[in-house]
Amino acid sequence: MLHFDSDYMRGCHPEILERLSLTNMEQTPGYGNDRYTAQAQTAILEACGLESGKGDVVFLVGGTQTNATVIDLVAGRYDAVISVDTGHINVHESGAVEASGHKVITLPSRQGKMNPDEINAYMTSFYADETWEHMARPGMVYATFPTEVGTIYSLQELLDLKEICNKWKLPLYIDGARLAYGLAASPDVKISDIAAIADIFYIGGTKCGTLFGEAVVTRHPELFHHVLTHVKAHGALMAKGRLLGLQFEALFSGNLYDRIGRNGVDTAMALKKGMLEKGHRLFMDSPTNQQFFILSNEIIDALMPHASFELWGPRGETETPVRFVTDWGTTPEDIECLLSIIP
Helix, strand or coil, X not given: CEECCCCCCCCCCHHHHHHHHXXXXXXXXXXXXXXXXXXXXXXXXXXXXXXXXXXXXXXXXXXXXXXXXXXXXXXXXXXXXXXXXXXXXHXXXXXXXXXXXXXXXXXXXXXXXXXXXXXXXXXXXXXXCCCHHHCCEEEEEEEECCCCCCCCCCHHHHHHHHHHHHHCCCCEEEECCCHHHHHHXXXXXXXXXXXXXXXXXXXXXXXXXXXXXXXXXXXXXXXXXXXXXXXXXXXXXXXXXXXXXXXXXXXXXXXXXXXXXXXXXXXXXXXXXXXXXXXXXXXXXXXXXXXXXXXXXXHHHHXXXXXXXXXXXXXXXXXXXXXXXXXXXCCHHHHHHHHHCCC
């Protein structure tokens, strides 16, 4: 069976597993107060072009946990968060953000991306309403890189998004669950650009080679006021915090994070090329490790005993959009085998 359901189906990258194994019997302080976590924080800040004291990093375990915790940290008690309608916090997080008291305001997506003009129009209309103080006030903007449908913002698009956020004094938060793959696919966006543009963002580990873990980064250390207390109040502070630090120390050593992203994208592009040569249509033209096609239900049914993948939405009458996801461990042979069984 070939597995293309998601990019967190394997354990972790062998280089990370080796680090975990070699240090397994060490005893270190808990809650991230260990040297490995400190080294990981330093390495991440350096990669992001942030000097010590001009940025900060905190580690959490999973993406939904991270989004709910960060949005509750940054948004005011009565604030809402703006997202595109396809945003992960709106569709696939079971209302976790809203459970913490923050309404998710949705705007139309454009191939998964947020249009700054939509934000401007919404904010103009919001404050034109004399009763706005009785409404959920937009307090921040949530975007993803790459988006939920695998597309990426150009550097100029990110700058335009930040400009409109600044106009309305809305902190910009970027969900980077698949950041490694987005950076590998981008011709002009580097991790230092994300760090310079976003007020706060996270570097995904769970989908990018670690057993678990996300690294939240900000260039505004004041946003992290009493952050560990806040994280613990959300039940998100890991006692064995060094397991997070170790994994991210490994990710940011030897260009591992870059290599992971590159492998996921290279194998995804090989899959896209092969599918197009077979005459299959794209559902969404993604340059990253998520690839979306429209397949006949007949082909889908014939393929399911041999490969796992996701139907992207409800099954259609005769054809259905599907998603195949590659990752750090996908090999060219995996792609060749998959293509060999698809008509």
